[in-house]
Amino acid sequence: MAPLLEVRNIKTYFYTQDGVVKAVDGVSYDVNRGETIALVGESGCGKTVSALSILRLVGEPAGKIVAGEILFDGIDLLKLSKEEMRKMRGAKISIIFQEPLTSLNPVLTIGRQISEGMEFHKNMSPSEGMEEATRLLKMVGIPHPDRRIHDYPHQFSGGMRQRAMIAIAIACQPQLIIADEPTTVVDVTIQAQLLELIRNITKELNTSLILITHNLGIVARYAQRVFVMYAGNIVEHGKALDVYHAPYHPYTAGLLGSVPRLDEPRKARLQPIEGQPPDLIALPVGCSFQARCAYSVPQCLKEKPRLLEVAPNHYAACWVSQKELKPWQIL
Amino acid sequence: MAINKSNIANVNQRPVHTLWGDAWFRLRKNKLAMAGGIFIILLSLAAIFAPFITHYGFAQQDLTAILQGPSAKHWLGTDGLGRDTFARLLYGARTSLAVGIFTQVIVVGIGLPIGAVAGYAGGSLDNILMRFVDVMYSFPSILLIILMKAILGGGIYQLFFAIGLVSWVDIARLVRGQIMSIKSRDYVAAARAMGGMGPYITERHLLPNSLGPIIVTVTFSVPQAIFAEATLSFMGIGVRPPTPSWGTMINDGYAVLFSSWYQVLFPALAIALLMISFTFLGDGLRDALDPKMRH
Amino acid sequence: MADIIIEVNNLAKYFPVTRGLLRRQKIADVKAVDGVSFAIHKGETLGLVGESGCGKTTLGKCILQLIRPTSGEVIFEGRDLCELTDKELVPVRAKLQMIFQDPYDSLDPRFTAMEIIGEPLRIHHISKGKEYSDHVLELLNLVGLAPYMAQRYPHEFSGGQRQRLGIARALALQPQFIMCDEPISALDVSIQAQIINLLDDLQQKFGVSYLFISHDLSVVRHLSDRVVVMYLGKVMEISNRDELYKNPLHPYTQALLSAVPIPDPVVEMKRQVIVLQGEVPSPMNPPSGCVFHPRCYRAFGDCSQVVPLLADAGGGHQVACLLYETSRP
Numbered sequence: 022m023a024p025l026l027e028v029r030n031i032k033t034y035f036y037t038q039d040g041v042v043k044a045v046d047g048v049s050y051d052v053n054r055g056e057t058i059a060l061v062g063e064s065g066c067g068k069t070v071s072a073l074s075i076l077r078l079v080g081e082p083a084g085k086i087v088a089g090e091i092l093f094d095g096i097d098l099l100k101l102s103k104e105e106m107r108k109m110r111g112a113k114i115s116i117i118f119q120e121p122l123t124s125l126n127p128v129l130t131i132g133r134q135i136s137e138g139m140e141f142h143k144n145m146s147p148s149e150g151m152e153e154a155t156r157l158l159k160m161v162g163i164p165h166p167d168r169r170i171h172d173y174p175h176q177f178s179g180g181m182r183q184r185a186m187i188a189i190a191i192a193c194q195p196q197l198i199i200a201d202e203p204t205t206v207v208d209v210t211i212q213a214q215l216l217e218l219i220r221n222i223t224k225e226l227n228t229s230l231i232l233i234t235h236n237l238g239i240v241a242r243y244a245q246r247v248f249v250m251y252a253g254n255i256v257e258h259g260k261a262l263d264v265y266h267a268p269y270h271p272y273t274a275g276l277l278g279s280v281p282r283l284d285e286p287r288k289a290r291l292q293p294i295e296g297q298p299p300d301l302i303a304l305p306v307g308c309s310f311q312a313r314c315a316y317s318v319p320q321c322l323k324e325k326p327r328l329l330e331v332a333p334n335h336y337a338a339c340w341v342s343q344k345e346l347k348p349w350q351i352l
Numbered sequence: 353m354a355i356n357k358s359n360i361a362n363v364n365q366r367p368v369h370t371l372w373g374d375a376w377f378r379l380r381k382n383k384l385a386m387a388g389g390i391f392i393i394l395l396s397l398a399a400i401f402a403p404f405i406t407h408y409g410f411a412q413q414d415l416t417a418i419l420q421g422p423s424a425k426h427w428l429g430t431d432g433l434g435r436d437t438f439a440r441l442l443y444g445a446r447t448s449l450a451v452g453i454f455t456q457v458i459v460v461g462i463g464l465p466i467g468a469v470a471g472y473a474g475g476s477l478d479n480i481l482m483r484f485v486d487v488m489y490s491f492p493s494i495l496l497i498i499l500m501k502a503i504l505g506g507g508i509y510q511l512f513f514a515i516g517l518v519s520w521v522d523i524a525r526l527v528r529g530q531i532m533s534i535k536s537r538d539y540v541a542a543a544r545a546m547g548g549m550g551p552y553i554t555e556r557h558l559l560p561n562s563l564g565p566i567i568v569t570v571t572f573s574v575p576q577a578i579f580a581e582a583t584l585s586f587m588g589i590g591v592r593p594p595t596p597s598w599g600t601m602i603n604d605g606y607a608v609l610f611s612s613w614y615q616v617l618f619p620a621l622a623i624a625l626l627m628i629s630f631t632f633l634g635d636g637l638r639d640a641l642d643p644k645m646r647h
Numbered sequence: 648m649a650d651i652i653i654e655v656n657n658l659a660k661y662f663p664v665t666r667g668l669l670r671r672q673k674i675a676d677v678k679a680v681d682g683v684s685f686a687i688h689k690g691e692t693l694g695l696v697g698e699s700g701c702g703k704t705t706l707g708k709c710i711l712q713l714i715r716p717t718s719g720e721v722i723f724e725g726r727d728l729c730e731l732t733d734k735e736l737v738p739v740r741a742k743l744q745m746i747f748q749d750p751y752d753s754l755d756p757r758f759t760a761m762e763i764i765g766e767p768l769r770i771h772h773i774s775k776g777k778e779y780s781d782h783v784l785e786l787l788n789l790v791g792l793a794p795y796m797a798q799r800y801p802h803e804f805s806g807g808q809r810q811r812l813g814i815a816r817a818l819a820l821q822p823q824f825i826m827c828d829e830p831i832s833a834l835d836v837s838i839q840a841q842i843i844n845l846l847d848d849l850q851q852k853f854g855v856s857y858l859f860i861s862h863d864l865s866v867v868r869h870l871s872d873r874v875v876v877m878y879l880g881k882v883m884e885i886s887n888r889d890e891l892y893k894n895p896l897h898p899y900t901q902a903l904l905s906a907v908p909i910p911d912p913v914v915e916m917k918r919q920v921i922v923l924q925g926e927v928p929s930p931m932n933p934p935s936g937c938v939f940h941p942r943c944y945r946a947f948g949d950c951s952q953v954v955p956l957l958a959d960a961g962g963g964h965q966v967a968c969l970l971y972e973t974s975r976p
Contacts, residue, residue, distance in 0.1 A: 063836055063837060064835055178927075181926065208698035208862065208927070209698060209862060209864070209906045210902060210923045210927075211926070211927075212906065213906035213921075213922055217920060217922050235836055237910035238908030238909055238910045238915075240910070241910050241911055241912045242908040242912075243908075262913065265910065265911055265912055265913075276837060279836065279837055279839070280910055281843075281865045281866055281868065281869035282909055282910060282911070283892050283904065284909050284911075287869060287888065290844055291840040291844055291869070292840070293839075293840030293843075293844060294840070297805050297807065297808075298835070371800065537752050538747040538752040539753050539754055541708075541713055541747070542745065542753055543755075543770075544713060545743075546741075546744070546766060546767040546770050546771075546816075547736070547740035547771060548766075548770050549733065549734070549737070552770065557755055561757060
């Protein structure tokens with residue numbers, strides 16, 4: 022069955038005073054119905070920008086999607102008019118942002134914000150919307166929802182605000198939810214609550230989920246497939262099981278080796294990845310990761326590797342792995 | 353220990369950027385600010401070297417040449433007592449610039465310490481000082497100035513003092529706000545954790561980091577002071593003749609507004625241009641000193 | 648076990664909540680830290696873990712007297728630091744240093760790297776001239792930065808490099824103890840590992856003790872010899888590193904450990920996540936009895952009435968929970 026979402030070779034650039042920032046430089050991924058995939062990477066890798074590109078929320082005129090296609094249920098989102106795109110957002114595809122404090126309107130009640138989308142997309146009346154909002158708040162586990170729909174965002178705690186954001190996101194029963202670092206700002210125990218909630222809801226509504234995060238643990242717990250991003254490109258992707266146990270890209274292996282694990286006996290030293298992420302305005306010729314890679318060969322400096330299949334349903338963009346067809350050891 | 357690749361990064365290629373150097377670089381790119389700055393400098397030079405530019409004195413009367421329009425002899429014409437307008441403008445510039453700048457000395461001299469102490473000390477001292485500031489703020493400034501003049505006399509130095517005395521409130525509030533916000537920064541906590549005490553921290557951390565907004569505010573206060581002097585002189589309670597002042601010139605010209613309107617036009621234009629120049633400069637400074645550094 | 652260098656006894660910090668304009672009336676206390684006791688040994692890393700609102704940062708600042716505690720003692724070199732005036736603390740401050748969370752906020756943007764690292768030396772009038780600059784360059788080298796970086800300004804460094812500057816500054820006076828307040832939370836994952844290794848190496852080299860405060864359990868466990876778990880201003884459990892994961896005694900610790908996802912899908916598939924109900928209550932209105940009882944999945948009758956004591960449940964493993972006999976007063 023065809024995937025629900027197919028991002029094909031997207032390029033999103035930002036035009037700044039200092040030069041062109043190639044935030045997303047030829048990225049492709051897909052999401053099947055009911056599946057949860059993860060976009061993993063550190064700050065600046067382009068994961069958030071690629072997700073915003075799906076919803077065409079990239080700030081013009083500085084930011085532009087210069088190439089590629091985004092096929093949602095067969096329709097190219099980039100070719101839709103602004104009106105048609107607006108009908109998509111919130112209804113078919115919705116997004117949960119990282120910081121609920123800034124993504125919720127401080128002067129509207131929570132109830133109004135939830136019902137707004139439904140009034141627009143499903144032609145509900147405000148009173149019907151508020152009723153539905155109450156039901157949604159209950160669904161996301163907020164106690165006394167009939168009272169709380171009249172509260173303002175600042176009267177909610179951080180965890181509850183995120184729940185409200187989840188309620189807004191599922192209000193119109195979207196087919197795809199994008200969660201952009203949804204739990205970075207909350208505590209670990211609240212994070213567990215929220216992620217379990219998201220998991221249950223997506224299972225119940227059979228919604229697809231794109232989970233964007235830098236946390237390797239969250240990915241391992243919740244995602245079926247993983248896309249690892251670095252400096253605007255996907256460097257590796259495959260099933261979570263495969264990528265974690267047999268990474269074919271040195272960056273993935275490096276990341277896994279530099280994260281301390283609770284369940285393993287304490288290692289004497291972590292194995293960090295040396296150096297800093299590259300400047301997106303002045304990307305080097307050849308592989309973007311080369312400067313920090315302990316295994317580079319001369320070809321890495323000359324030509325940028327492309328994603329090729331290195332194992333069944335497992336892709337990596339690394340000259341060495343593509344030649345040797347052997348995974349990297351996690352130190 | 354791993355040293356090799358961590359150091360390379362973005363640091364080596366670019367030349368050293370001191371903070372003031374970077375601010376100056378950005379200011380230079382702002383054409384309006386530069387235009388304003390140049391005008392101020394040129395006017396100051398003209399005011400200083402006035403005797404070399406025009407042979408007329410500002411009080412020199414020529415009753416045979418009353419209310420003349422611009423001509424080869426009197427470039428901007430003459431006023432009701434035959435005094436050369438251009439000369440009076442140049443000498444008037446001295447007064448305006450002096451007022452603009454010297455009042456700021458008083459403003460900063462009073463406002464900065466009060467604001468700094470209030471901001472750093474906090475608690476009841478802050479409370480008391482700020483209530484005092486509130487009281488000063490609610491006084492109608494003109495009345496206070498008239499009061500000052502009645503007590504102190506009518507000279508130009510008394511005028512500086514009077515205008516300064518009613519204007520320090522904004523700086524005090526600004527400095528207090530800046531210091532309070534910087535006080536809570538981690539680098540101040542770090543300095544305390546190292547053993548730094550109040551005066552050291554204020555001198556080396558708090559004030560240098562507040563300088564930017566203070567400079568900008570002072571630059572914006574100058575046109576206000578200039579305008580205050582012009583207004584007071586226009587009303588007859590500013591500087592006393594024969595001290596030249598653009599405000600007095602407007603007052604004098606007001607009487608003959610409909611016949612010799614240029615008597616009002618030239619000094620008014622001068623005031624406007626000087627004020628705009630400082631405003632552009634202030635805008636430029638604010639942008640140049642903005643801590644959002646280029647990366 | 649090595650000697651104790653810092654002893655914290657019953658430390659408490661309450662922030663009064665006041666009302667009224669001129670006559671401030673107190674209506675409540677925010678009990679940020681409410682009776683915390685533990686000891687730090689020479690050369691040891693004591694991890695302090697807990698979620699937001701648990702008081703760990705306030706506790707760290709209280710130990711360093713950056714915030715003056717409401718009550719309790721902090722014993723260092725035979726003296727109670729809480730009793731000393733700011734002036735008397737100055738020589739002591741040379742021995743107790745701090746690293747901050749925010750690499751962007753903890754460095755004065757108007758100081759060069761040289762001035763930042765050298766500031767402690769200047770405040771304490773330690774060295775001058777060439778000796779001073781040599782000392783600073785040595786520190787720069789120690790944290791893995793090149794000498795030419797001494798003239799740069801903070802905004803020219805990356806986050807990880809700024810943290811290195813902060814660490815170099817903390818080391819300048821060769822302190823016995825460094826309080827690390829979430830020093831890596833603001834950094835990328837791959838950079839975190841670099842800084843963790845650096846801290847580790849420096850401890851091996853200089854024998855400095857750390858109080859490592861973090862909400863990231865995995866990192867705390869990696870670096871620490873012993874771990875303190877806090878919740879709402881009180882200590883729930885103190886154990887050594889290995890015991891913590893193998894045998895967590897307190898239900899909160901168990902929930903915390905279960906909530907941390909492990910970067911391994913196979914392991915994760917087999918795990919059961921303990922999901923705590925409800926939100927963290929406000930420290931202005933802490934629950935009666937055991938502060939954790941409203942969210943505790945093992946709470947029973949007495950838990951809402953009796954405050955459990957932090958007591959040794961065997962082998963140096965301390966816990967404050969009525970499930971264990973030793974915690975009953």
